[in-house]
Amino acid sequence: MAATIKQVAAAAGVGIATVSRVFSGAGPVSAATRERVLAAARELDYRPSAAARSLKTRRAGGLGLIVPDVTEPFGAALVAGVLDCARSLGEHVLLDASQGDPAREAEIVERMRAQGVGGIIAVPAGDPETWRPVVRAGTTVVFADRALPELPRVPAVLTDDASGVRSLTEYLVGLGHRRIAFLGATGPGRPADARERAFRATLEGLRVPVDEELVVAARPERDSAYAAAAGLLQARADVTAVLAAGHLVGEAAVLVARELDLRVPADVSIAMVDDVAWAELCDPPLTAVARSGHAVGYHACETAAREPSRRAAPGPLLLPTELVIRGSCRPPRGRSVREAGTSRAR
Amino acid sequence: MAATIKQVAAAAGVGIATVSRVFSGAGPVSAATRERVLAAARELDYRPSAAARSLKTRRAGGLGLIVPDVTEPFGAALVAGVLDCARSLGEHVLLDASQGDPAREAEIVERMRAQGVGGIIAVPAGDPETWRPVVRAGTTVVFADRALPELPRVPAVLTDDASGVRSLTEYLVGLGHRRIAFLGATGPGRPADARERAFRATLEGLRVPVDEELVVAARPERDSAYAAAAGLLQARADVTAVLAAGHLVGEAAVLVARELDLRVPADVSIAMVDDVAWAELCDPPLTAVARSGHAVGYHACETAAREPSRRAAPGPLLLPTELVIRGSCRPPRGRSVREAGTSRAR
DNA sequence: TTGAAAGCGCTAACAC
DNA sequence: GTGTTAGCGCTTTCAA
Numbered sequence: 001m002a003a004t005i006k007q008v009a010a011a012a013g014v015g016i017a018t019v020s021r022v023f024s025g026a027g028p029v030s031a032a033t034r035e036r037v038l039a040a041a042r043e044l045d046y047r048p049s050a051a052a053r054s055l056k057t058r059r060a061g062g063l064g065l066i067v068p069d070v071t072e073p074f075g076a077a078l079v080a081g082v083l084d085c086a087r088s089l090g091e092h093v094l095l096d097a098s099q100g101d102p103a104r105e106a107e108i109v110e111r112m113r114a115q116g117v118g119g120i121i122a123v124p125a126g127d128p129e130t131w132r133p134v135v136r137a138g139t140t141v142v143f144a145d146r147a148l149p150e151l152p153r154v155p156a157v158l159t160d161d162a163s164g165v166r167s168l169t170e171y172l173v174g175l176g177h178r179r180i181a182f183l184g185a186t187g188p189g190r191p192a193d194a195r196e197r198a199f200r201a202t203l204e205g206l207r208v209p210v211d212e213e214l215v216v217a218a219r220p221e222r223d224s225a226y227a228a229a230a231g232l233l234q235a236r237a238d239v240t241a242v243l244a245a246g247h248l249v250g251e252a253a254v255l256v257a258r259e260l261d262l263r264v265p266a267d268v269s270i271a272m273v274d275d276v277a278w279a280e281l282c283d284p285p286l287t288a289v290a291r292s293g294h295a296v297g298y299h300a301c302e303t304a305a306r307e308p309s310r311r312a313a314p315g316p317l318l319l320p321t322e323l324v325i326r327g328s329c330r331p332p333r334g335r336s337v338r339e340a341g342t343s344r345a346r
Numbered sequence: 347m348a349a350t351i352k353q354v355a356a357a358a359g360v361g362i363a364t365v366s367r368v369f370s371g372a373g374p375v376s377a378a379t380r381e382r383v384l385a386a387a388r389e390l391d392y393r394p395s396a397a398a399r400s401l402k403t404r405r406a407g408g409l410g411l412i413v414p415d416v417t418e419p420f421g422a423a424l425v426a427g428v429l430d431c432a433r434s435l436g437e438h439v440l441l442d443a444s445q446g447d448p449a450r451e452a453e454i455v456e457r458m459r460a461q462g463v464g465g466i467i468a469v470p471a472g473d474p475e476t477w478r479p480v481v482r483a484g485t486t487v488v489f490a491d492r493a494l495p496e497l498p499r500v501p502a503v504l505t506d507d508a509s510g511v512r513s514l515t516e517y518l519v520g521l522g523h524r525r526i527a528f529l530g531a532t533g534p535g536r537p538a539d540a541r542e543r544a545f546r547a548t549l550e551g552l553r554v555p556v557d558e559e560l561v562v563a564a565r566p567e568r569d570s571a572y573a574a575a576a577g578l579l580q581a582r583a584d585v586t587a588v589l590a591a592g593h594l595v596g597e598a599a600v601l602v603a604r605e606l607d608l609r610v611p612a613d614v615s616i617a618m619v620d621d622v623a624w625a626e627l628c629d630p631p632l633t634a635v636a637r638s639g640h641a642v643g644y645h646a647c648e649t650a651a652r653e654p655s656r657r658a659a660p661g662p663l664l665l666p667t668e669l670v671i672r673g674s675c676r677p678p679r680g681r682s683v684r685e686a687g688t689s690r691a692r
Numbered sequence: 693t694t695g696a697a698a699g700c701g702c703t704a705a706c707a708c
Numbered sequence: 709g710t711g712t713t714a715g716c717g718c719t720t721t722c723a724a
Contacts, residue, residue, distance in 0.1 A: 002483070004717055015695040020719055027720090028693055045483070050461045051406055052717035054397040055700050062440075062461075070429070076422045083416065083443050092457055094408075095441040097429050111438055115396045115408075133391070137348070254627055278624030281600055350701055361711040366703060373704090374709055398701035401716050 003044035012040035023048050060116030063093045063304060066108055067123050068100040073247065073276045074293040075123070078144060081297025082121060089305050091118070100220075102127035109134060119304040121297075124148050144300040145293070147316050156316035157300040161273065162198035164289035164321030168243060168271055169202040171287075171323060176331040177241040177269065178208055181232050183253060184217035185225070185246030185273075195245045195273060214239060218249055225252035233260055233268070240332035244272035247279075254282060269329035284327035291321045349390035358386035369394050406462030409439045409650060412454055413469050414446040419593065419622045420639040421469070424490060427643025428467060435651050437464070446566075448473035455480060465650040467643075470494050490646040491639070493662050502662035503646040507619065508544035510635035510667030514589060514617055515548040517633075517669060522677040523587040523615065524554055527578050529599060530563035531571070531592030531619075541591045541619060560585060564595055571598035579606055579614070586678035590618035593625075600628060615675035630673035637667045 005023075009016040014033060021027035022037045029037075040046075054060035065082050067075040079095065086093045094112055098105040105125040112120055119140035124131065128150035135141055135154060147156035172180055182199050196215065203210050214236065218228035229252035233239065242257075244250035250272030254264070262268050264284060272279070275290035299317055351369075355362040360379060367373035368383045375383075386392075400406035411428050413421040425441065432439045440458055444451040451471040458466055465486035470477065474496035481487055481500060493502035518526055528545045542561065549556050560582065564574035575598035579585065588603075590596035596618030600610070608614050610630060618625070621636035645663055 006717080016718080017695060017697095017720080018693090020717095021694090024719070030693060033693080045479070047456075047460045049401070049717050051397050051400040052700090053719075055395065055401050055702085055717080056719045058700070060397055065441075070416065070425045071419075071422050073417075076417050079416045079441070080443065083441070087442070092440055092442070092461060094438055095411075095425070095429070096433070096438070097426065110393075114393045115438060137391070251623070251627060258629070276623075277597070278627050281597055281624050282627060283604070283629040352701080355711095362701090363703080363712075364710060366701095367710085370703070376709060379709080395701050398716090399703075401701080401718085402703045404716070 002049070003041075003046040005046070005048070007044055008037065008041050008046045011044060012037045024053075054116055059118055061091060062115070062117045063091050063301065064109075064112035064115070064117040064120040065093050065095045065122070066098050066105060066112075066120065067095075068098055068125070070095070070097055074145070074274060074291070077293025078123070078297035078300075081292075081294035081299075082301045083297075084294070085298045085301035085305075089301070091305065098123075098125050100125050102130060106130045113137075113139065121300045121304050140304055142300045142304040143316075144296050153314060155303050155314075157296050157303060158316045158318055159291035159296060160318040160321050161194050161289075161291065164273060164291065164323065165195045165198040165243070165245070166202045167321075167323040168273070168287075168289050169199055170206065171325070172241050172243065172269065172271065172329060173203070173206050173208055175241075175269065175329060178332075179211060179214065179236070179239050180208075180241045180243055181214040181236070181239045182216070183225075183228060183232065183242060183244045183249040184215070185220055185244075185249050186217045199243065199245075218252070220246070220248055222248060222252070225249045226255065229253045229256040230259075233257065233262070239268065241269040241271070241329065244270065247272060247274040247276045250274070250279075250286065250288070254286070265328050265330035267333065269332070271329050275324055279324075280326070282328070286328045287326045288324050289321050290324050292319065295319050348395070349387075349392040351392075351394070354383065354387050354390055354392045357390060358383045370399075400462060405464055407437060408461070408463045409437050409647065410455075410458035410461070410463040410466040411439050411441045411468070412444050412451060412458075412466065413441075414444055414471070416441070416443055420491070420620060420637070423639025424469070424643035424646075427638075427640035427645075428647045429643075430640070431644045431647035431651075435647070437651065444469075444471050446471050448476060452476045459483075459485065467646045467650050486650050488646045488650040489662075490642050499660060501649050501660075503642050503649060504662045504664055505637035505642060506664040506667050507540050507635075507637065510619060510637060510669065511541045511544035511589070511591070512548045513667075513669040514619070514633075514635050515545055516552065517671070518587050518589065518615065518617065518675065519549070519552050519554055521587075521615065521675060524678075525557060525560065525582075525585050526554075526587045526589055527560040527582070527585045528562070529571075529574060529578065529588060529590040529592075529595040530561070531566055531590075531595050532563045545589065545591075564598070566592070566594055568594060568598070571595045572601065575599045575602040576605075579603065579608070585614065587615040587617070587675065590616065593618060593620040593622045596620070596632065596634070597624075600632070611674050611676035612679065615678075617675050621670050625670075626672070628674070632674045633672045634670050635667050636670050638665065641665050 005016050005019050009019045021029050022034050069075050096108040102125040121142045123145045128148045141154050143156040184196050216228050218224040225248040233256050242253045244253050253270050271287040273289045275288040279286040279288045351362050351365050355365045367375050368380050415421050442454045448471045467488045469491045474494045487500050489502040530542050562574050564570040571594040579602050588599045590599050599616050617633040619635045621634040625632040625634045
């Protein structure tokens with residue numbers, strides 16, 4: 001169906017090598033010849049075969065992109081970032097979703113390798129064994145939004161969640177909160193660890209005791225998030241603030257508070273990590289830690305395209321987060337900011 | 347780097363054709379030989395080259411997917427649907443975002459064709475000329491979420507928006523509303539036409555006059571949506587209900603109502619098309635027309651994979667929508683549902 | 693500056 | 709059942 005290089009060559013009255021030179025941009029071709037070739041090609045609707053080219057050059061090109069779930073706002077933004085960067089690089093992208101399942105991820109990686117992608121950008125599902133052989137085989141791999149400690153040599157682009165959680169925790173404590181619940185979001189691609197550690201560390205730094213009962217974790221599903229939030233808020237009416245470590249638990253906290261007739265922020269303050277669209281639509285709008293999935297994707301793609309040799313020093317690239325203060329947090333009932341400040345001082 | 351079929355053949359002590367038979371699944375191979383080949387392949391970490399295969403078979407495989415924006419909830423769901431289906435088909439997918447720009451779309455299509463994809467699924471940006479040559483060249487094309495009237499022969503998978511809007515309009519009128527504002531969402535991939543037409547038709551069918559001043563449209567950006575909603579609600583305090591034809595205008599309506607100190611649903615009822623995550627988190631939760639992007643993507647992918655010959659009769663596949671009633675709509679002030687019913691009868 | 697020719701790794705006839 | 713062989717469309721020496 002499609003025209004081949006041979007037909008174009010014949011039509012233009014030149015050798016196939018010349019046509020190849022015109023299209024691959026390499027090698028010298030006289031302007032006149034180039035014109036003739038281009039005209040013939042246009043006439044025949046010729047389109048160089050990517051398959052043949054990559055068979056010959058042994059690099060197929062294209063970037064593989066693996067995210068847990070394109071439906072998650074952060075994942076979608078990450079994909080958009082990669083797409084934007086790939087576009088400027090002239091690369092195409094192969095996308096697949098791992099659902100955070102290592103077995104599925106392994107399959108996807110396998111297929112992408114067979115496709116001959118020039119590099120893979122992934123939010124890794126967790127199993128380092130999936131990646132070790134890939135890296136060893138020389139395929140460029142860049143981790144995004146999550147790194148695997150077992151593979152410190154693989155470049156990674158992350159958001160600085162620890163600092164985001166620290167800011168948020170300090171903000172809450174500064175408002176006067178002492179009994180702050182931490183709703184962790186573990187699961188695929190998102191072990192609560194970093195965020196939870198940051199929460200604990202900040203509290204300790206501020207000399208606020210960590211109430212273990214108030215640190216809970218949910219799997220990344222609505223049900224689990226809801227159960228965790230409900231269990232927490234029902235059992236402990238003395239909680240004055242909830243720090244949700246992800247938008248799913250944030251959503252759950254808002255819903256549970258409403259169910260329990262807890263007014264936000266009069267009865268409980270709520271804040272979360274991930275500034276998703278609805279944070280602003282909530283009533284009151286939710287204070288959140290914003291992190292840019294687009295930036296993560298864009299930088300990951302840039303890194304993947306860069307020559308491995310001229311890459312930045314090892315260690316993940318940490319992108320900043322931003323604390324967006326809206327109306328969902330207030331000093332705990334019966335205390336003003338001032339009193340809170342005082343009580344912190346003593 | 348990677349092992350070739352030749353090396354595997356040598357290692358297994360067989361001819362390359364045998365190895366090919368084992369991996370392509372075609373042709374008879376004795377169990378013993380197959381085992382030997384598989385073992386050798388595993389040993390060498392052999393992976394058939396997709397490039398060589400598609401060069402030979404002249405069908406590269408893979409599906410191209412073009413959406414306006416992966417960041418839109420509906421678009422993301424559509425992508426997820428395609429991914430799910432492609433996975434079960436054993437196909438990979440090439441993704442790109444057109445931003446609803448025909449020129450960009452044309453570029454993307456061009457690249458995908460060069461890649462030799464087996465079919466393209468697209469939410470078309472609007473220019474039929476992009477698609478005509480593709481279709482003529484014999485490439486499988488399936489439109490999703492939007493069809494091009496100029497190309498009636500291209501299979502399409504759509505949601506039945508007209509019926510969704512009709513249900514919603516009837517619901518609102520049934521509640522007693524007469525001055526219903528329609529906030530259209532035009533723009534990339536989403537001409538308000540179908541929804542607006544359904545709105546008008548339903549109103550007319552119900553003998554409710556259409557107030558032209560209350561039918562406005564916004565471009566699919568937050569600013570434009572907000573401006574449209576604000577202009578409408580400020581100019582016409584007598585509006586009792588807002589039907590937002592998309593989640594962006596829905597969001598704008600909620601925000602503007604809050605800004606204007608309009609209580610929902612006491613002062614205005616609000617409902618929208620597209621049941622996005624925040625609809626349930628709003629206070630009150632928003633009544634919405636749900637349509638499944640996942641289903642659209644899944645079916646589009648199935649259609650693209652099906653033999654063109656054994657495809658269903660022409661005409662788009664219409665997927666159902668569902669009216670999800672929540673708390674954001676109520677009879678207009680000073681009227682009960684009963685009165686409203688009465689007034690409708692007269 | 694251009695053309696001829698040798699494959700890249702694989703599949704599909706066709707022989708055995 | 710299995711091996712041999714002829715390309716698929718392209719890039720890339722090497723000569724001319």
